[in-house]
Amino acid sequence: EGGKGRLHKFQTARSLPDKIRDALRDAVRPLLNGLRSALRGSSGVEGRDVVDRITFMLSHERGFMWNDTYASHTIDELAHDHRVFDVLRKLDGLLSLQVA
Numbered sequence: 001e002g003g004k005g006r007l008h009k010f011q012t013a014r015s016l017p018d019k020i021r022d023a024l025r026d027a028v029r030p031l032l033n034g035l036r037s038a039l040r041g042s043s044g045v046e047g048r049d050v051v052d053r054i055t056f057m058l059s060h061e062r063g064f065m066w067n068d069t070y071a072s073h074t075i076d077e078l079a080h081d082h083r084v085f086d087v088l089r090k091l092d093g094l095l096s097l098q099v100a
Contacts, residue, residue: 021072025065032058 036054039047057063064071078084 018068018072021068021075024075025071029058029065 032054036051036058039051039054042048042051058065060066062070064074
């Protein structure tokens, strides 16, 4: 009957082991939390909009922070963008100047 009326066995969502993805999330999470904290006192519409977007990014169950497949795919696409190396090199330089 083509499978009509059959129930499929319940399967829990599996986590994909990916050290790079997890390390990137671990680095991005405090950055986003810091930006959100810094902008919370903003009285402007733009500041509140950014805070809302950051909150959404940190909490959306199908987004970068919580969905392993989506996050890994996004990182892979980003890694193939030729502009990323230049941006990361500049960011690394700026972060190395950061006062501890």
